[in-house]
Amino acid sequence: MRILVTGGAGFIGSNLVDRLLADGHEVVVADDLSSGSNRAPRAEFHQIDVRDPALAEAADGAEVICHLAAQISVRASVADPLTDARVNVEGTLNVLEAARAKKVRKVVFASSVARYGRPETIPVPGNTPARPMSPYAASKVSAEAYLSAYRALYGIEYTTLVLSNVFGPRQSPGGEAGVVAIFTDALLGGRPTVLFGDGSQTRDYVYVDDVVDAFTRACGPRGDGEVFNIGTGAQTSDRALHTLIAAAAGVPDEPDLAPARLGDLPAMAVDPRPAFDGLGWRPEHDLASALKLTVDWVRNAQ
Ligand SMILES: NC(=O)c1ccc[n+]([C@@H]2O[C@H](COP(=O)([O-])OP(=O)(O)OC[C@H]3O[C@@H](n4cnc5c(N)ncnc54)[C@H](O)[C@@H]3O)[C@@H](O)[C@H]2O)c1
Numbered sequence: 419m420r421i422l423v424t425g426g427a428g429f430i431g432s433n434l435v436d437r438l439l440a441d442g443h444e445v446v447v448a449d450d451l452s453s454g455s456n457r458a459p460r461a462e463f464h465q466i467d468v469r470d471p472a473l474a475e476a477a478d479g480a481e482v483i484c485h486l487a488a489q490i491s492v493r494a495s496v497a498d499p500l501t502d503a504r505v506n507v508e509g510t511l512n513v514l515e516a517a518r519a520k521k522v523r524k525v526v527f528a529s530s531v532a533r534y535g536r537p538e539t540i541p542v543p544g545n546t547p548a549r550p551m552s553p554y555a556a557s558k559v560s561a562e563a564y565l566s567a568y569r570a571l572y573g574i575e576y577t578t579l580v581l582s583n584v585f586g587p588r589q590s591p592g593g594e595a596g597v598v599a600i601f602t603d604a605l606l607g608g609r610p611t612v613l614f615g616d617g618s619q620t621r622d623y624v625y626v627d628d629v630v631d632a633f634t635r636a637c638g639p640r641g642d643g644e645v646f647n648i649g650t651g652a653q654t655s656d657r658a659l660h661t662l663i664a665a666a667a668g669v670p671d672e673p674d675l676a677p678a679r680l681g682d683l684p685a686m687a688v689d690p691r692p693a694f695d696g697l698g699w700r701p702e703h704d705l706a707s708a709l710k711l712t713v714d715w716v717r718n719a720q
Pocket of ligand 1 (some may be wrong): 424425426427428429430431448449450451452453454455466467468469485486487488489490505509528529530531580581582583584585
């Protein structure tokens with residue numbers, strides 16, 4: 419199958435491209451290289467902004483578009499909501515226009531658990547309504563709404579994957595949310611690490627290979643018109659995560675403490691079970707061994 423991956427030079431996108439190539443697919447990447455830098459030699463590459471109408475040329479002959487190109491920072495979206503909306507809303511609309519022009523069967527979309535805002539129930543059940551609390555979350559939910567509209571109007575199928583905290587090889591330690599990458603980079607580099615608050619804040623960490631597996635399944639016949647949580651359902655505290663990464667790195671587990679940051683969610687995890695039935699998907703990696711794989715990758719890359 420010919421598959422277009424937007425954001426295919428980024429952390430999750432480039433891991434997806436490698437997997438799709440290994441599975442024997444023909445892969446086209448569209449990425450403006452604004453943050454991503456991973457270029458798979460065997461994929462056709464278009465350096466292009468996801469808002470550029472010429473994106474349709476990259477979509478030519480594609481059966482599926484995996485749409486991952488995005489402005490990914492919540493803080494940047496608060497500071498500059500218009501740029502966030504231009505990339506994430508207009509960009510998704512342009513992907514859908516390309517899909518319409520080139521008769522693409524389906525778009526698989528990378529949404530975020532940010533869509534749930536401050537959820538009442540954790541793990542957040544599937545089919546929980548969106549309640550965005552940041553421009554980033556609002557832009558993701560808006561993009562989801564356009565997917566629904568284009569399915570109704572033009573029969574373009576979609577699957578939305580609501581990703582929890584993804585980690586693994588190629589994640590940048592420069593971002594705000596890649597806590598695993600930030601801790602790993604600092605601990606291996608012999609630099610101090612900081613825990614905010616009392617370290618009890620929790621997140622649902624899912625390994626990038628498992629996320630990529632969900633995308634590959636959604637590229638097939640399953641999950642049309644559905645929204646699936648992609649996480650593990652388990653909560654891991656910042657303190658416990660630090661302990662696991664320090665153990666994997668073989669260094670002392672001695673983070674510095676700093677005051678809690680205003681607005682940080684105290685807890686998050688999503689219930690992935692609807693994706694078990696809907697996509698035949700399950701997260702296969704346990705946290706400790708996936709962290710070890712990640713630490714080993716960073717050590718080799720440094
Ligand atoms: N990493 C996570 O934990 C996580 C969680 C939830 C959702 N997501 C979503 O998954 C997707 C991939 O995230 P990631 O962590 O791999 O981020 P990333 O920054 O590594 O990848 C994003 C890619 O998009 C490209 N890009 C950005 N703006 C573009 C534009 N205007 N035109 C073309 N390309 C552009 C970047 O160059 C980069 O290669 C994003 O949509 C993100 O919102 C990620």
